[in-house]
Amino acid sequence: MRWDHVRLEPLTPAHAEGLFEVTRDPDLWRWLPGDQPRDVDEMRQWIADAVLTREPFAQIENGSGRVVGTTSFYEVVPEHRRLAIGYTVIGSDWHGTAINPETELLLLTEAFEARGVLRVAWYTDASNVPSQRAIEKLGAARDGVLRSHLTRPDGTQCDTVVHSVLAAEWPAARERLVSRASRGRSR
Template sequence: MEGKHVRLEPLSLDHAEELFEVTRDPAIWTWLLSGQPRDVGDMRSWIAEALEQREAFAQIEVASGRVVGTTSFYEVVPAHRRLVIGFTIVGSEWQGTAINPEAKLLLLSEAFDVRGTLRVAWYTDAQNVRSQRAIEKLGAVRDGVLRAHMTRPDGTQRDTVVYSMVASEWPAARERLTSRVSRDPSR
């Protein structure tokens, strides 16, 4: 999947070194349910685990060819034509650019237009307001909160906010996202 700013390719162990370098900022890992990799070996382990659990993609900046983050499809249930988008990390330098919105445009296009998905969901920590606003900007609707849904790395319980977009909402969301990505510079 490729757009003007970002290319999504299957995540592999070959991405470990670059991904480790661009995700060294501890703030990137604040809301994730896994600890920050301490070295490239830890990043390889993180990638290996990701590949066992989900359909993970490396986010590659088109202009430079650099790995700038990851994102994934998971909880894919073909019988019910639904999936979840998440496990997204983006290097600090690329946050607030067109990279992640375009990555979501590519993923949503794949989900709705290619796979015939009827419902796409996102989960985020109830304390992660920045993520909630970003998901809302995609055109997703807040479904509710799952209380004490997951355990954070520090052992505290996390409430999870659930968002979704259904197939009938996709055409309007696609139009808004396409317009947003076309006017946003990648940097």
């Protein structure tokens, strides 16, 4: 999957060193379950675990060929034609660039047009307001809140905000994303 500034490829241990380098900032891992990898070997293990539990992708910047982040399909339920997008970590240098809107455009195109899903969801910690705003910019609707849904690494409970885009909403969301991606700045 490829767009102007980013391509997605299946995440493998070969991406570990690059992914570790661009995601060293602890704030990037604040909202993800589990611990931040402390070295390249732990990143390889994180990737191995990701491959077992979801469909992870490496985000590769087209111009440089660098790994700039990762994202995943998960909760893929073919019989109900739905999936979720998440476990996204993008290096700080690429925040506010075309990378995220193009990534979401690629993932949503794959989900709705290639896989024929009827619903794509995103789950965020209720405290993670910036991610919720970013998801809403995609054209996703806020479905509601799952109270005390997950236990954070520090043992506290968090509420989870659920957003979604339905197949009938995809054409309008696609138009909005194409417009955002075409306006997005590169590094």
